[in-house]
Amino acid sequence: MDTQNIRLTSTEIGGLWTTYIQDSATICFLQYFKHHTKDKEILSIVKDTLSVSQRHIDRINQIFEKEQFPVPNAFSEKDYSLSTPPLFYDLFALSFIYGLSRISMPTYGNITSTVARLDIVNFFSECIVDSKNLYQKALNLMLSKGIYDRPPKISYPKEVAFVSDKAYVGHIIGSKRPLNVLELTELFFQIEQNYFGSILLTAFLQTVKDEKIKKYFKKGKKLTEKIISLSNEILLDDGFHGNIPVSMEITDSTDAPFSDKLMLYIINSLNSSGINYLGHAISRSSRKDLSSRYIRLLPDLLTYSEDGLDLLIERSWLEQPPQSIDRNKLIDQEK
Structure with missing residues (x-):
């Protein structure tokens, strides 16, 4: 389908805008973890996650530039320093990626269910797969290192039951x-x-x-x-x-x-x-x-x-999401 003449909807702009802000913030942490992490297995997944987040940023940049839509300021290298001593041990980088991917999977699923333009649907569908793959990698590594706390277990029921009271x-x-x-x-x-x-x-x-x-x-x-x-x-x-x-x-x-x-x-x-x-x-x-x-x-x-x-x-740090035109203000504006 040709998307060249189909303008982005408010939900599509909202999903792209939010993802750009979130991924730019994530990149700051991942760059920091990449610099300080010594564990080779954890460093590998940090690099993978950084690559995914950067790819998301690049793709959204392309979409916004094509639409002549302002790209958010978001976060940059000004928001982190590699010269300070490590604040976290290596295991936290793994916990961070696990937690990030757990939150991202349902978030991207929700966004995908609200967009319609084919290129945007495809992008967020890819984001779901990216998050799922990172979650699996992080989970497997946590299990192998013995740091994943499994949820509670129950005895298996012997038969199907219905609520009667x-x-x-x-x-x-x-x-x-x-x-x-x-x-x-x-x-x-x-x-x-x-x-x-x-x-x-x-x-x-x-x-x-x-x-x-x-x-x-x-x-x-x-x-x-x-x-x-x-x-x-x-x-x-x-x-x-x-x-x-x-x-x-x-x-x-x-x-x-x-x-x-x-x-x-x-x-x-x-x-x-x-x-x-x-x-x-x-x-x-x-x-x-x-x-x-x-x-x-x-x-x-x-x-x-x-x-x-x-x-x-x-502190003037809250970047305002794109919003609709105030029609009443335009109507009441003095000619």
Whole structure:
């Protein structure tokens, strides 16, 4: 199909614009990991991921230039330094790629379902495959190094069962049925994602000098700890072992390798993903006590997101997404 005369839709622009910003930020971290990583197996996957992100950037550049659409400023070599001592041990680079690809797969799937122009559909379809391949590589390497914490296991049921009692959904307070596999999945990955966020926040707190941003990171770390504690408490109450991190993966360096702008962006992006995952957990949890606990967490995450946006706006770091024309303003404009 000839796409030459088909203008990009708002969803296509939004997907491309967001991907460009995210990949430019990712490249900053990957360049840093590439410079410091000593483990050859981890370095190999860092290079693969960097190549994928750079390819995405180049392709979006081509599309925007052809459409005569402004390319975002995003992030660049100004937002990271290779001259500082290592802030992370090698294993964190692997954890970063694992976490990144886990978030990217559903994100690209969602974008692909909202675009129609053939070249854009093909691009985001390729992005899905890229993320899947990186996830598999990262997962296999984590398994081989013995650092992947597998989700909880259950005894196999002997037969198919149907819910016959409304007590299945339970009550907010009182006796509860055992967790089902859908609920266990959400709890496990709530813990995993928040451990990842907690590690990043701890590293950023060691290096950030701006007191307002430091206060914001401290608030975020307390929030991740709250979610981890809550999720582990539910697992323990149901007879499962709580999940614990393999290691903190952070050195004792206090020199900042990343700009305040980049650190703020990454944490705000992770919080946005956290809101999305929490909404998904609510939709998948049949037990009333679980959905109730998740719902009570949402205001904390939404407030934290607003605080992060306020900091970005105060410092003129928040790049405005493309927006539609204010028709009312044009109509009311004096001739």
